[in-house]
Amino acid sequence: MKTTDTSSYQHFLKVVDCQHACPAHTPVPEYIRLIAEKRYTAAYMINWESNVFPGVLGRVCDRPCEPACRRSRVEEKPVAICRLKRVAADNKEDIHPYLPKVPTEKNGKRIALIGAGPASLTVARDLLPLGYDIVLFERDPKAGGMMRSQIPAFRLPETVLDEELNYILNMGVESHFGEDISSLSNLLKSGFDAVFVGTGAPNGRWLTIPGHDQVNCDGSTSVDTGINWLSNVTFGHNDSAPKRVVVLGGGNTAMDCCRTAKRLGATEVTVLVRSSFAAMKASPWEKEDAQAEGISIKANYTPIEYVLEAGKFVGVNFEQVTSVYDESGKRTLSNTGATLFVACDLVLVAVGQDTAFPWIERDIGLRFNKWQQPALNKATLQSSLEQVFFGGDAAYGPKNIITAVANGHQAAISIDIFCQGKNAETDRPESAFNLISQKMGIHDWSYDSNIDHQARNLVPHISWEEAVKTLNTEVELGFDEKLALEEAQRCLNCDVHTVFNESTCIECSACEDVCPTDCISFVDAGNEENSEAVNDQHILSQLKVTELNPEQELFVSAPLKTGHLMIKDEDVCLHCGLCAERCPTGAWDMKKLLLDNIAATIK
Amino acid sequence: MSFQKSKFHHPRLPVNDLGLNYRDYEGALSTLCAGCGHDSITSAIVQACFELSLPPHQVAKMSGIGCSSKAPNYFLNKAHGFNTVHGRMPSVTTGANLANRELTYLAMSGDGDSASIGLGQFAHVVRRQLNMLYMVANNGVYGLTKGQLAATADRGMKNKVGEQSLFTDIDLCVMALQLGATFVARSFSGDKKQLVPLIKAAISHQGFAFIDIISPCVTFNNHPDSTRSYDYVHQHITTAAVTDFVPVKQEITSDCAAGICEDICLHDGSLMRIHKLQPDYETKNAMKAIVDIETHKKKGEILTGLFYLDANGEHYHEINNTTDTPLNKLTQDDLCPGSRVLSGINDSFR
Ligand SMILES: Cc1cc2nc3c(=O)[nH]c(=O)nc-3n(C[C@H](O)[C@H](O)[C@H](O)COP(=O)(O)OP(=O)(O)OC[C@H]3O[C@@H](n4cnc5c(N)ncnc54)[C@H](O)[C@@H]3O)c2cc1C
Ligand SMILES: Cc1ncc(C[n+]2csc(CCOP(=O)(O)OP(=O)(O)O)c2C)c(N)n1
Ligand code: SF4
Ligand code: SF4
Numbered sequence: 030m031k032t033t034d035t036s037s038y039q040h041f042l043k044v045v046d047c048q049h050a051c052p053a054h055t056p057v058p059e060y061i062r063l064i065a066e067k068r069y070t071a072a073y074m075i076n077w078e079s080n081v082f083p084g085v086l087g088r089v090c091d092r093p094c095e096p097a098c099r100r101s102r103v104e105e106k107p108v109a110i111c112r113l114k115r116v117a118a119d120n121k122e123d124i125h126p127y128l129p130k131v132p133t134e135k136n137g138k139r140i141a142l143i144g145a146g147p148a149s150l151t152v153a154r155d156l157l158p159l160g161y162d163i164v165l166f167e168r169d170p171k172a173g174g175m176m177r178s179q180i181p182a183f184r185l186p187e188t189v190l191d192e193e194l195n196y197i198l199n200m201g202v203e204s205h206f207g208e209d210i211s212s213l214s215n216l217l218k219s220g221f222d223a224v225f226v227g228t229g230a231p232n233g234r235w236l237t238i239p240g241h242d243q244v245n246c247d248g249s250t251s252v253d254t255g256i257n258w259l260s261n262v263t264f265g266h267n268d269s270a271p272k273r274v275v276v277l278g279g280g281n282t283a284m285d286c287c288r289t290a291k292r293l294g295a296t297e298v299t300v301l302v303r304s305s306f307a308a309m310k311a312s313p314w315e316k317e318d319a320q321a322e323g324i325s326i327k328a329n330y331t332p333i334e335y336v337l338e339a340g341k342f343v344g345v346n347f348e349q350v351t352s353v354y355d356e357s358g359k360r361t362l363s364n365t366g367a368t369l370f371v372a373c374d375l376v377l378v379a380v381g382q383d384t385a386f387p388w389i390e391r392d393i394g395l396r397f398n399k400w401q402q403p404a405l406n407k408a409t410l411q412s413s414l415e416q417v418f419f420g421g422d423a424a425y426g427p428k429n430i431i432t433a434v435a436n437g438h439q440a441a442i443s444i445d446i447f448c449q450g451k452n453a454e455t456d457r458p459e460s461a462f463n464l465i466s467q468k469m470g471i472h473d474w475s476y477d478s479n480i481d482h483q484a485r486n487l488v489p490h491i492s493w494e495e496a497v498k499t500l501n502t503e504v505e506l507g508f509d510e511k512l513a514l515e516e517a518q519r520c521l522n523c524d525v526h527t528v529f530n531e532s533t534c535i536e537c538s539a540c541e542d543v544c545p546t547d548c549i550s551f552v553d554a555g556n557e558e559n560s561e562a563v564n565d566q567h568i569l570s571q572l573k574v575t576e577l578n579p580e581q582e583l584f585v586s587a588p589l590k591t592g593h594l595m596i597k598d599e600d601v602c603l604h605c606g607l608c609a610e611r612c613p614t615g616a617w618d619m620k621k622l623l624l625d626n627i628a629a630t631i632k
Numbered sequence: 633m634s635f636q637k638s639k640f641h642h643p644r645l646p647v648n649d650l651g652l653n654y655r656d657y658e659g660a661l662s663t664l665c666a667g668c669g670h671d672s673i674t675s676a677i678v679q680a681c682f683e684l685s686l687p688p689h690q691v692a693k694m695s696g697i698g699c700s701s702k703a704p705n706y707f708l709n710k711a712h713g714f715n716t717v718h719g720r721m722p723s724v725t726t727g728a729n730l731a732n733r734e735l736t737y738l739a740m741s742g743d744g745d746s747a748s749i750g751l752g753q754f755a756h757v758v759r760r761q762l763n764m765l766y767m768v769a770n771n772g773v774y775g776l777t778k779g780q781l782a783a784t785a786d787r788g789m790k791n792k793v794g795e796q797s798l799f800t801d802i803d804l805c806v807m808a809l810q811l812g813a814t815f816v817a818r819s820f821s822g823d824k825k826q827l828v829p830l831i832k833a834a835i836s837h838q839g840f841a842f843i844d845i846i847s848p849c850v851t852f853n854n855h856p857d858s859t860r861s862y863d864y865v866h867q868h869i870t871t872a873a874v875t876d877f878v879p880v881k882q883e884i885t886s887d888c889a890a891g892i893c894e895d896i897c898l899h900d901g902s903l904m905r906i907h908k909l910q911p912d913y914e915t916k917n918a919m920k921a922i923v924d925i926e927t928h929k930k931k932g933e934i935l936t937g938l939f940y941l942d943a944n945g946e947h948y949h950e951i952n953n954t955t956d957t958p959l960n961k962l963t964q965d966d967l968c969p970g971s972r973v974l975s976g977i978n979d980s981f982r
């Protein structure tokens with residue numbers, strides 16, 4: 030087995046599961062520790078650096094970090110990382126003194142950003158302090174992209190969004206709201222040094238089932254795409270819903286549609302989805318909240334027809350299906366033969382979104398792939414037209430806010446390098462890193478190494494009966510200080526690494542014996558005459574417990590004095606520091622990972 | 633400083649026949665010096681008891697005084713235990729065993745506790761063939777009292793402050809062999825592959841089982857002049873035979889090749905499979921075992937492994953023909969059956 034390479038941060042970053050899973054690599058444990066110390070402003074700023082919209086994301090982030098959280102491998106539930114982020118945002122003081130200074134003397138480079146969603150605004154935030162002139166074009170009257178137009182205020186209050194948008198807009202963005210870019214070619218002629226396309230995936234998909242061409246012909250809106258309808262609600266073009274509403278689809282858009290419809294007066298709201306309930310794309314907490322608000326979710330129904338009587342829309346016909354999975358996990362739907370008619374007044378179609386680039390001329394050298402998506406360099410987000418960069422939903426289709434932010438950081442780095450006349454890929458900076466010992470005394474650490482065994486705290490919310498009465502009242506109340514401090518204790522400090530030093534280990538096995546989760550194994554390395562595969566097998570067979578998650582690489586030491594190897598299963602380490610406390614020679618130390626350029630670690 | 637070990641454990645931990653995982657056999661977090669060999673012995677005992685599916689409440693942990701004798705606090709916290717006075721563990725264990733022959737007696741002592749102040753007690757408990765596992769954590773010093781040379785320290789060895797061992801060392805395995813122990817082995821705290829099966833076999837063995845376990849004292853006897861340091865032991869250890877323990881219920885898969893392999897059936901039907909590493913190795917010859925130990929010692933080697941096993945030897949209760957019912961379960965009526973039974977006995981002498 031190859032000795033683990035510790036010359037770069039890669040291995041260490043991977044161990045910090047939440048941070049690694051966060052597309053923007055937000056230093057989660059660091060901000061949770063700050064919350065535990067009630068240093069909310071500092072906790073907020075750590076977030077702000079990485080994810081730009083902590084108040085927004087502390088409410089509505091997709092939270093890829095939580096399923097990754099190590100805690101869920103040793104007990105039931107992950108740390109409530111997202112809710113803690115909100116705690117930092119809710120309790121921070123004025124952050125203006127800590128915002129980066131924007132130089133009054135500019136560097137002479139002008140960058141156009143198309144679309145004012147999270148991707149573009151991240152680029153703006155990253156480039157303004159470097160002296161760039163930022164010109165923003167947005168077709169909507171206000172900034173925010175889908176954070177504003179799509180995410181309902183009962184999940185994300187407008188004040189929270191505005192506050193975080195203004196931190197950026199007030200850094201000196203030249204904004205052009207209400208301005209639709211209809212030709213990239215023309216824009217390019219206006220002399221920008223680079224263009225960033227952050228136009229999202231604005232087109233809702235329709236379902237072209239029988240009846241599709243006949244509905245809405247009478248001037249009514251009986252069938253709409255969910256995203257059209259939601260943005261009409263946001264911008265005040267739509268303030269009521271009919272009595273009976275059917276929502277088609279099982280993703281987060283469907284959940285926002287049904288909950289909004291209920292608030293606008295619908296009394297019978299039904300979500301019908303092709304997949305099983307468990308396989309629905311919506312986040313589990315969105316489903317729970319929708320159901321708590323009295324919305325019925327019918328799984329395993331696929332729509333087959335819009336039904337009209339005398340030219341008037343009356344409802345939707347469904348076929349009942351079951352999901353059948355083959356060995357590779359691929360799903361096919363098989364028909365049960367049963368059908369269902371659901372009478373309704375409005376159908377909201379929430380079955381997907383697409384990017385839309387009719388405004389990018391196909392003869393200007395910007396290559397599109399066979400799916401009509403721009404062909405991009407994944408590392409740089411640069412298109413085949415070297416001064417044009419993409420990010421967010423526009424780059425690879427609909428994802429989420431935190432991915433858009435991560436793309437924004439990546440693209441900002443690329444644009445900065447490109448504007449210096451260098452190659453965005455080969456001249457890309459890499460983050461330096463440092464491992465800082467947490468040792469204070471013989472067995473004292475500067476982090477709280479104690480393992481707290483409490484279960485996850487639930488977030489308080491207003492009553493479900495109240496919730497459905499008003500459109501814009503936020504449902505979740507967030508953690509109060511007591512809950513926040515309790516929840517913060519659950520974090521295992523995965524960024525405080527066990528760092529091993531072969532040269533001082535006397536192979537006493539104290540660390541192996543004491544480890545509560547059997548992470549450490551001293552093993553015989555096998556025989557040089559054997560093939561590497563045979564030796565690897567021999568090594569793996571000696572691990573105290575077989576590896577749970579091969580994704581998380583084992584740490585493999587260099588050979589020790591006896592020729593044995595120390596293998597550490599990083600996957601379930603609690604970072605409790607016991608190994609280091611029980612080591613007689615200090616061969617283990619607990620060291621905190623510090624990255625000096627987190628944006629550069631986004632690959 | 634941590635005073636507790638997290639109760640979180642690896643999600644894949646196996647469970648034994650009682651539905652327990654090995655962590656259920658642990659005790660308090662050790663307060664011995666970091667790196668003490670005794671902690672590794674503790675972990676080997678935990679593993680062995682777990683693998684044997686011993687019900688913890690059917691075990692009595694016995695010890696004397698010393699760092700080693702503190703160790704029972706760090707394993708099987710659901711078992712009975714008696715931390716006796718210095719060198720007197722054998723008598724207290726004899727008493728306990730007399731009163732309740734049904735418990736498993738796991739005794740942990742040190743080389744000071746057994747080879748110095750308790751040498752007499754040690755000799756007699758071997759003679760008595762008490763059904764117990766007697767383990768000595770052999771570090772060559774009195775750890776608890778700051779590193780004075782123990783009687784097991786090799787002659788000529790220097791302790792940490794430079795004091796030399798002037799007298800002949802006592803080899804407790806040799807003594808146990810002379811005095812009739814029916815299971816005698818030596819192992820190293822750092823070699824769990826060897827130690828765990830030995831402990832399992834010794835627990836399954838009916839009779840007096842003795843394991844001398846080289847266990848480096850990292851604080852007072854881990855210096856370059858020591859013959860009990862981690863480095864020295866790693867370099868000078870030789871193994872007579874590798875032992876596997878095969879429990880009753882487990883099927884024996886491979887054949888035992890004559891000459892290099894030997895199967896010994898223990899009292900409870902479990903099996904010890906011995907893979908000989910030394911060609912002339914024998915398990916049934918106590919005299920030869922003594923010679924082997926001494927010959928290797930002359931060469932500067934520490935011989936480890938199972939030295940001697942007599943699976944059919946008698947133990948204390950058998951020798952004394954005591955009642956099968958543990959004494960503590962005999963009722964007043966059993967012990968004092970009344971005048972009618974007495975007159976019956978008296979009549980039998982008329
Ligand atoms: C109903 C719904 C709920 C969602 N909920 C969540 C959630 O809870 N959490 C989460 O993380 N994500 C959620 N998302 C997804 C998330 O909103 C998007 O992934 C994210 O906003 C994408 O950011 P972006 O910067 O790429 O683009 P967008 O936010 O889509 O912004 C693009 C902007 O570009 C403008 N634009 C487009 N074309 C042009 C043009 N030609 N000229 C000028 N302006 C133009 C648009 O008006 C828009 O303002 C949700 C999406 C929907 C539809
Ligand atoms: C009657 C009596 N005499 C002396 C002592 C002091 N004493 C305590 S432990 C010990 C020696 C322990 O040595 P050992 O059994 O080798 O244990 P170790 O600490 O080395 O594991 C001595 C002499 C005592 N506790 N009681
Ligand atoms: S910090 Fe050390 S002792 Fe604690 S779980 Fe991780 S490897 Fe085990
Ligand atoms: S406790 Fe320290 S010296 Fe002992 S085996 Fe572990 S790393 Fe090596």
Ligand code: SF4
Pocket residue numbers: 664665667668669670699700771775776848849850851852
């Ligand atoms: S003094 Fe020696 S024997 Fe005692 S705990 Fe420390 S290392 Fe172990």
Ligand SMILES: [Mg+2]
Pocket residue numbers: 698700742743744769770771772773774775782
């Ligand atoms: Mg001793």
